[in-house]
Amino acid sequence: xxxxxxxxxxxxxxxxxxxxxxxxxxxxxxxxxxxxxxxxxxxxxxxxxxxxxxxxxxxxxxxxxxxxxxxxxxxxxxxxxxxxxxxxxxxxxxxxxxxxxxxxxxxxxxxxxxxxxxxxx
Amino acid sequence: xxxxxxxxxxxxxxxxxxxxxxxxxxxxxxxxxxxxxxxxxxxxxxxxxxxxxxxxxxxxxxxxxxxxxxxxxxxxxxxxxxxxxxxxxxxxxxxxxxxxxxxxxxxxxx
Numbered sequence: 128x129x130x131x132x133x134x135x136x137x138x139x140x141x142x143x144x145x146x147x148x149x150x151x152x153x154x155x156x157x158x159x160x161x162x163x164x165x166x167x168x169x170x171x172x173x174x175x176x177x178x179x180x181x182x183x184x185x186x187x188x189x190x191x192x193x194x195x196x197x198x199x200x201x202x203x204x205x206x207x208x209x210x211x212x213x214x215x216x217x218x219x220x221x222x223x224x225x226x227x228x229x230x231x232x233x234x235x236x237x238x239x240x241x242x243x244x245x246x247x248x
Numbered sequence: 249x250x251x252x253x254x255x256x257x258x259x260x261x262x263x264x265x266x267x268x269x270x271x272x273x274x275x276x277x278x279x280x281x282x283x284x285x286x287x288x289x290x291x292x293x294x295x296x297x298x299x300x301x302x303x304x305x306x307x308x309x310x311x312x313x314x315x316x317x318x319x320x321x322x323x324x325x326x327x328x329x330x331x332x333x334x335x336x337x338x339x340x341x342x343x344x345x346x347x348x349x350x351x352x353x354x355x356x357x358x
Contacts (some may be wrong), residue, residue, distance in 0.1 A: 164347070166294075168352070171348070172293065173250060173335075173337065173349060173350070173351045173352040174288075174337055174349045174352070175349065176339075176346055176347040176348060176349060178349070187345050187346060188346070189338060189346045189347075190344050190345075190346060194310075218249040221334075223293055227347070230341070231282055231300070232299070232300065232342075233281070233282065233283070233284075233340075234282075234296060234299045234337075234339065235284075235286075235294075236296050236298060236305065238293040238294060238295070239293065240293050241293050
């Protein structure tokens with residue numbers, strides 16, 4: 128069945144760029160009925176939507192993060208990636224990648240296990 | 249401050265019924281967008297529990313149900329079991345072109 132796996136550095140220095148990749152297995156990222164997204168969860172806090180991307184490259188971001196976020200897709204590798212620039216300690220969180228449907232099915236039905244990213248010098 | 253408002257915690261004894269509310273605004277739930285619910289057990293990724301207001305994915309017990317009215321939605325859990333102890337999140341779509349979550353509700357089974 129479809130599986131998602133996050134990968135990337137677990138420690139990032141303040142002011143640098145956080146970069147994560149999500150590898151999709153058991154299915155194609157070039158699905159016409161799904162987007163691929165990133166969600167994060169700071170320690171002890173709730174879930175926060177970051178953004179999502181379609182296989183064509185069409186992307187949407189949370190407005191308050193838009194200036195720092197870039198989500199990209201590599202269909203040849205069945206992967207999509209997250210870049211978050213100018214990080215601070217507030218960006219410390221577990222980062223999840225997930226699959227969501229196209230409108231109106233705007234929910235995440237498959238999630239990765241998550242990867243912990245700490246922002247610290 | 250989350251866009252969708254949930255109670256921080258609810259509790260109930262085994263076998264009882266509990267409900268979790270989720271209140272939005274005219275730019276999300278009140279605009280007619282669907283509400284979805286996730287269950288997050290400690291130390292694990294969220295799991296889709298209810299989609300499109302009142303639909304259960306395969307494998308989710310019928311003890312879980314959802315409803316929506318106006319700018320609000322609710323998750324009901326009947327026949328509460330110890331393994332239901334978890335965090336629950338509502339989620340919808342916002343006219344800002346982004347997904348939005350509730351702050352989460354911690355369910356304690358007494």
